[in-house]
Amino acid sequence: MPSTKLLLTAAAACFLFALAVPTVAITVGEDAATDDVVLEATSQYATVDANGDIRLDLEALNKRAITTADDVFAITVNDDAVERVWISNEGGLEFYEGTDRTATITERTPLEPSAGETTSVGVAVDTHGDYDSTETFTVHVAYADEADDDDDENDTDAVPKGINLESLEVHPTTLETGDTVTVNATYRNNGRTTEQVTSALTVDGTVVDTETLEVEPNETASVVFERRMQWPGTYEVGVDGIASESVTVEGPPIDVLSATVSPVELTVGDTATTEATVSNPTETRVDRTLELAVDGIVVDAKTVSIAPESEWTVTFERQFDDAGTHDIAVSGVEAGSVTVTEREPFPIRNRELSAATTAALAPPMATGFLFVAVAANRRWAFVSRR
DSSP: OOOEEEEEEETTEEEEEEEEOOSSOEEESSOOTTSSEEEEEOSTTEEEOTTSOEEEOOOOOOTTSEEEEEEEEEEEEOOTTEEEEEEEESSSEEEEETTOTTSBOSSSSOBOOOTTEEEEEEEEEEOSSOOOSEEEEEEEEEETTOOOSSOGGGOOTTSOSSEEEEEEEEEOSEEETTOEEEEEEEEEEOSSSOEEEEEEEEETTEEEEEEEEEEOTTOEEEEEEEEEOOSOEEEEEEETTTEEEEEEEEOOOOEEEEEEEEOSEEETTOEEEEEEEEEEOSSSOEEEEEEEEETTEEEEEEEEEEOTTEEEEEEEEEEOOSOEEEEEEETTEEEEEEEEEOOOOEEEEEEEOOHHHHHHHOOSSHHHHHHHHHHTTOEEEEEEOO
8 A cells, every 4th residue: 555645835844744544455547446445636736646646736935824725635435335534633734615704624523435436535733832853644444344343233323423411400390489490401421531621600601610521432421510590580590501491580670770991902911890689679688609600601799788679789800801892791791802912012212231330339359350351341121011
């Protein structure tokens, strides 16, 4: 079986990708209908040399960018026993079908070709990272008659690989303010390796709690969340933003009336103040917990006791260390957004060290005096950050 290599050149950088394949009949650049899988160069970027290597030449790859080349080479399957084909890579390459970069060819989204079917393959090169001079990608070929470790009834070839949410239970769906709703989420690992999943409990799309699970291959694992519902109304309670159930909370009309944030323009490291006003129109004192959410994730919480027939203002202080625009809310009530920009360096005017100053710093050695003589005539600049 000939070796298959992909040579990628970009300006002065040269990357060599060695293509490893399983022990099956594979040819490169040949019309071999008797072989299980045939790889063929199909674009002006690709050539097949005398050694049976695929050579891909792409010029002027931009740094920290993604460059794509459509329909670079083709994969033809000739054997009915071939069930799935996919490509893996540890470096900055991504493979996709034809011209559709969203149709990636991975273990989770493999090709499932019929005998005689040809699939064109595009290549995306990500230069955001630093890579070794040699990177390896692998073409995987799976056959229908390959035995899995489990019984046939546990075969997962026909379902997506990786972890999927299998079931969601939310109860009760009607409760009083202050009561707790229980959320049980079960995940199944359809892959062949142990994987982790972080389950996120959401209320009306806001992440209020998370927990990380480790799921064994072809097994399930569950996480149980408990959430105290303090505010009357109807809410969508679920996990991961992909499954939820409506929960109705009944009780006195105690609610967050308004929420504001200021200032709305910050630099990295600055603090914004968010204020929320809560109303208690009842004749009894009530306790409520207010939650500050940034970009849909709860980051702070405060519990207050509100006197009968009165209002209470709660204040949150939040430092922002990431540039960008961030949405702020308090217990589901929008407070607005803040825009955070990078802090620019603040230059201080040049200062010249006096001879007296440098003489005081000079070491009592001949070489030290020589250093001071040079430094005393040098202008120095200082840069500080506010």
